[in-house]
Amino acid sequence: MSTxxxxxxxxxLNEQGGVFCPSPKAGMKLWNSHPRVYLDVAxxxxxxxxxxxxxxxxAAGEVVKSGH
Structure with missing residues (x-):
């Protein structure tokens, strides 16, 4: 199984430069997933x-503003 x-x-990304998982962007349904965690991506x-x-x-070429 691939990751x-x-x-x-x-x-x-949110104002802190991160995302939460589980995420609809990953095709996950919030009602049947693991606890919500914050992930710092910036x-x-x-x-x-x-x-x-x-x-x-x-994604390649994406730049996060310096405020993150």
């Missing part, structure tokens, strides 16, 4: 969910 990877645009360009292993990654 799901979700490519994000900078505009998909600082490293990607983050892996500790529950389901989904990787959230900035």
């Amino acid at each position: 799901p990877v979700v490519e994000l645009r900078a505009a998909d 600082h490293t360009g990607e983050a892996r969910c500790p529950y389901c292993g989904t990787v959230y990654r900035l």
